[in-house]
Amino acid sequence: MKREIGISIYPDASNNEEDRIYIEKAAKLGYTRMFISMLEVSEGKETVKRKFKELISYSRDKGFEVILDVAPNIFDDLGISYDDLSFFAELEAHGVRLDVGFDGFKESLMTFNEHDLIIELNMSNNVAYLDNIFTYKPNASAIYGCHNFYPQKNTGLPFDFFVECSQRFKSKGLKTAAFVTCSNGNQGPWDINDGLPTLEEHRNMPLTSQVKHLFATDLIDVVIIGNGYATDKELEEMAQVNRNQVEFLYDSIGEHSELEKNIIEEQHYRRGDITSQVIRSTQVRVKYQNNDNPSNQKEARFEVGDIVIGNNDFGKYKNELQVVLEPHEDSRKNLVGKISKDEIMLLKYIHPWSKFKFKQNQ
Numbered sequence: 001m002k003r004e005i006g007i008s009i010y011p012d013a014s015n016n017e018e019d020r021i022y023i024e025k026a027a028k029l030g031y032t033r034m035f036i037s038m039l040e041v042s043e044g045k046e047t048v049k050r051k052f053k054e055l056i057s058y059s060r061d062k063g064f065e066v067i068l069d070v071a072p073n074i075f076d077d078l079g080i081s082y083d084d085l086s087f088f089a090e091l092e093a094h095g096v097r098l099d100v101g102f103d104g105f106k107e108s109l110m111t112f113n114e115h116d117l118i119i120e121l122n123m124s125n126n127v128a129y130l131d132n133i134f135t136y137k138p139n140a141s142a143i144y145g146c147h148n149f150y151p152q153k154n155t156g157l158p159f160d161f162f163v164e165c166s167q168r169f170k171s172k173g174l175k176t177a178a179f180v181t182c183s184n185g186n187q188g189p190w191d192i193n194d195g196l197p198t199l200e201e202h203r204n205m206p207l208t209s210q211v212k213h214l215f216a217t218d219l220i221d222v223v224i225i226g227n228g229y230a231t232d233k234e235l236e237e238m239a240q241v242n243r244n245q246v247e248f249l250y251d252s253i254g255e256h257s258e259l260e261k262n263i264i265e266e267q268h269y270r271r272g273d274i275t276s277q278v279i280r281s282t283q284v285r286v287k288y289q290n291n292d293n294p295s296n297q298k299e300a301r302f303e304v305g306d307i308v309i310g311n312n313d314f315g316k317y318k319n320e321l322q323v324v325l326e327p328h329e330d331s332r333k334n335l336v337g338k339i340s341k342d343e344i345m346l347l348k349y350i351h352p353w354s355k356f357k358f359k360q361n362q
Helices: 016-028 045-061 072-078 086-090 105-110 129-135 159-170 207-216 232-239 258-264 283-287 312-317 341-349
Strands: 004-009 033-037 065-070 095-098 118-122 143-146 175-180 222-225 246-252 278-281 306-310 321-324 333-339 355-360
Touching (some): 004 016, 016 232, 033 045, 033 222, 045 065, 045 086, 095 143, 105 118, 129 159, 159 175, 175 207, 207 232, 207 246, 258 306, 258 333, 333 341
Parallel strands (some): 004 222, 095 118, 118 143, 143 175, 175 222, 246 355
Antiparallel strands (some): 246 333, 278 321
C-alpha cells in the first residue's frame, strides 16, 4: 500500500489565510492526507458548513484527501444524523473519522453510504471492535483505520499496545494512520497541548525520527502531523523521509577516504543469515574488492550504532560495511560514523534481507 504523509488543521483554533498558506506549503512538498477536526465546533450549522466547505474545497484542489474527525455531540449540535451523511458530502470531504464507535452493525451500514464516503475507525483500542464490524459484512474498501493522538503528557500509547491495536487493522488489509508531533505547534482540539503524538515515546523526539519509526513498523501507511503548525524546516525534513526503507541519520567520525564515503552512500541490505553482533552489508565488499582501504584505527572499541568498514587487515572481508549491535573490539574495522541516538531504536527493524541506507547529519 502506498505510504503517505499528512497534516492537521483546526479551523476553530486558526484563521483561514494561515491555513491556506500552510496547506499550500505542504502540498508542494508532497503531503496528501489532511485531518480536520470538527470536535470543537461551536457555531451554527450554516456557518460551520460555509467555513469547512471553503477550506475542504481548497485542500482538495491542492491534492489532499480530507478526513473529518467527528463525535456524537457534533451530530447533536448540528442537527444531523449518522444515518444520513449528506452533510459531509456537501462539505466535499472524502470521509469521516468516528472518534467514538457504535455496535458494529451501524458502522457496517455506514460503509455503504450513497456518497461513497470513507468511514475511518479509531484504532487505539485493543478489543474485538473491528472483528465485530466485519461479522456484519461491511464494504471493506470504504474502511480506514486511524489512531488517536494524546495532548496530555504521559497519556500516549505504550509501544506494545500500539502494535497489538495496529495488527488488528493490518490483518484486514486496511489503510492505517497514526500521528506524530512537531516541536512547537500549539494548535489542537483542546486547551491542553503537550504535543499530539500517538505514541508516548515520540513526544520529545525529533519529528523525522518519529516518522521513520512508524513507517519502520510496517503497521502504518499514513503518518500525520497531529498539531499545527509545523515549521517550514519540519515540513521539508518530514517530506524527505524515505517512506519505503529505513534511512539512518548518522554523524561522520574522523576523516574518510573517498572509498569509504562511496561505500556508505550505497544501497545496503542485511544478509539473510544474520548474526547478533552486527548488521552485515556484504555486497559492497564485492563491488570494492580491489580498492585499497588502510587501517585508520588507534582504538578499535565499537558501540551500538557505530558504522564500520573492513580495512586491508580484514582479508576477504575488506570493505564490508557493518552496523554494530553489540559492543566489541576489532582493529580490522575502521569506524566511519555513528547513527544518531534518536534512531538507534530503528536497528531492530533491520531484519534478514531488509534494505537500508544512510544520510549524513548536516
